[in-house]
Amino acid sequence: MYRVLLAEDEELVRRAIIATVNWEAHGFVLAGSAKDGGEALSLIFTMKPDLVVTDIKMPVLDGISLIRMAREEMDEEDQPVFVVLTAHSDFDYARQAVKLDVADFLLKPLDEDELASTLEKIRAKLDRKARSGILETLSGADPALLSLANADSHAGGESAELYVSQAIEEINRCFSSDLTLEDAASRLGISEGYLARVFRKKTGKTFFDYLTFVRMRQAMELLLDPAARIQEVAAAVGYTDQRNFSQRFRQVVGCTPTEFRQGKGGSKR
Secondary structure, rough: OEEEEEHHHHHHHHHHHHHHHHHHHHHEEEEEEEEOHHHHHHHEEEEEEOOOEEEEEOOOOOHHHHHHHHHOOOOOOOOOOEOOOOOOOHHHHHHHHHOOOEEEEEEEOOOOOHHHHHHHHHHHEEEEEEEHHHHHHOOOOOHHHHHHHHHOOOOOOOOOOOHHHHHHHHHHOOOOOOOOOHHHHHHHOHHHHHHHHHHHHHHHHHHHHHHHHHHHHHHHHOOOOOOOHHHHHHHHOOOOOOOHHHHHHHHOOOOOOOHHOOOOOOOOO
């Protein structure tokens, strides 16, 4: 199982998360918790967790400084995945976290379904990273052994996950175009219905929802540039209609593109 470190300064919130989240059901184990950013940074260096779930506002080190220092001080292969816990009043911090490539933002109080979806997505990412490391190690070994490893990863129960991984790669590569589920399924050589089913099962999101999430994540990064016009940002992430883009942005992020740029975050609830 993958190891999780929880960093949360509010004792009641920290205890509630420890007591109520079924980490094991999603392939994780809670290996430690920290009450401030300084303690969290120390545990990151010593424990080397796979995932860090951190609040933004904490004593000693805030969440942004924690993530930045871990990125700067650790080798890339040892760096954990970060998920940020945030609230309405923390929105300016969340904008900074976009630059640090966090995996997801979760609003407090935590929504169980959103957390479950995030954990499943991160587990799939960590699984791919682990497999890549194994294949890289094998690449210097017997070619027949490498071929066998590749064949095994494409077989049986792995095939669905492989298709989902390839669909996600397609989304990340083509999100700025008019990409559809039908397009992705055709390129993968499978039926549209099958891809829709396995994609939702593996990620907890529909293909369209995941595509929208990727587009909005990229849009947030582009909006950090004050010279970028909103219409240009919309076009860059696959929207020809600025109004449609703004509506989707508000649904996902919780505020309009203009409000995001001004640091005025809204709640999605």
